Amino acid sequence: MAAEHPDLGPVQVLARVFTDEGYAAGVRESPVGDQLCQQHCPVSSVAHEFPQLCEAETEAIARVLDRHVQRLATIAHGDGVCTTCIPNGPAAAAARSTHPKTLKEQVS
Template sequence: MEGVVIQMAAEESAGIRPREETTREGILRLIMERGPISAAELAQLAILTPAGVRRHLVALEDAGAITECEKPGQREARAGRPARYYVATDTGQNAGATSYHTMANAALDFLRENLGEAGVEEFARRRERSLVARYRDALGDTENPAERLRRLARALTQDGYAASVRDVPGTQDGPRQMIQLCQGRCPLRDVATHHHFLCAAETRAFHELLGVPVQRLATIASGSHVCTVTLHANSV
């Protein structure tokens, strides 16, 4: 993400128009990673002028890639006009996606019809093992759950999941601090929507990779704007 931010700042300062689409993609990625997020927060993260951010937000809204939403706790905020918060829509989630999902869904349907639930369960176990093998090295040898989660988020982001780590409000100062892994984009969304066992396999893989219990709170496949798992930062 640091590279995206630096590139945004350079383009905005130089007034480069041919690269504007890349800047807009960076704004969309920030919304997927950090949403719900306001224009002011985006301007700080992207090192852009408020006017520049608003221009991209209008274009993304017109394209149907983002939409306004109410941020949790916004109703209890101070009096006055509330800030606008944005999340990615299904269209935004699918930006740059391919049509692989049609064939993948057909293949999994065929698997279920011909091998039954046993075949589906075996595929899920293989998916779980594949995820563990893919991300194990990225986590290194640290045993700290919070640091392992941050490393996992970076690796997932490189694979297109727009992942971030967030503190759970109200738990930061306690002995049982809670943290969340949020994935603002799911490259498998159109498949996982029809085959939820893929989400369950991912959750089990995260449990094995992190070495602590994790709880799945939400998935994009089930209609949320972000996939979320939570865990105790100080678990041993």
């Protein structure tokens, strides 16, 4: 997927993979990093009974991105969306500085 979309960062690629699997995922930027948001969870009923599934998914996200992540919310726990925080790090800051400016940055 990353090779097919070289314009996407690792978190955006992961969101696309999740979306293709039925999770309706997207990425939001925050002051501390990115938030991977999954609007749908096709396994929420199982994850509600077995929260280890969410823990394993969080660990898998960290391994795939090769960085620390923190789960903030899960649908299985009763939250409206699964949210994983991916804090900024040196590599993320460098990658952001090479991306074109957003429309808001261009206007200001």
